Amino acid sequence: MTEPSIFTRILDGEIPAEILAETDRLFAIRDIAPQAPVHLLVVPKTADYRDVTEVAAADPSLLAEIVAFANELAGQHTDDGDFRLIFNTGANAGQTVFHVHAHVLGGGLTEKSVGA
Numbered sequence: 001m002t003e004p005s006i007f008t009r010i011l012d013g014e015i016p017a018e019i020l021a022e023t024d025r026l027f028a029i030r031d032i033a034p035q036a037p038v039h040l041l042v043v044p045k046t047a048d049y050r051d052v053t054e055v056a057a058a059d060p061s062l063l064a065e066i067v068a069f070a071n072e073l074a075g076q077h078t079d080d081g082d083f084r085l086i087f088n089t090g091a092n093a094g095q096t097v098f099h100v101h102a103h104v105l106g107g108g109l110t111e112k113s114v115g116a
């Protein structure tokens with residue numbers, strides 16, 4: 001058995017974090033190391049998918065829910081509702097937690113960098 005991911009441990013209440021919002025299949029938290037004025041994480045409650053490619057292949061409706069939830073959160077947490085949605089995919093692309101999650105960045109982004 002693999003260890004539960006940090007996000008599963010947050011969901012299970014083993015690691016403290018404020019759950020900002022949730023749906024049947026998703027929850028949102030603030031990133032502990034923000035890279036933008038607003039930096040949220042949208043995380044599926046299931047740990048079945050390591051990255052966005054697995055979600056897209058196995059459950060495209062879940063991917064659509066992630067995008068819609070990110071949009072809703074950006075509307076609530078930023079002045080303009082604009083956001084950058086990032087899925088780091090693979091260790092060499094900066095992925096450190098292999099339980100799929102979307103970074104939602106917003107609130108006064110100025111540069112065009114694609115990095116989180």
Ligand code: AMP
Binds near residue numbers: 015017030095098
């Ligand atoms: P990634 O590098 O794309 O896999 O993203 C993992 C993200 O999880 C990083 O941006 C971390 O800052 C964030 N993170 C790690 N531990 C926590 C935590 N306990 N609460 C909130 N965010 C976390």
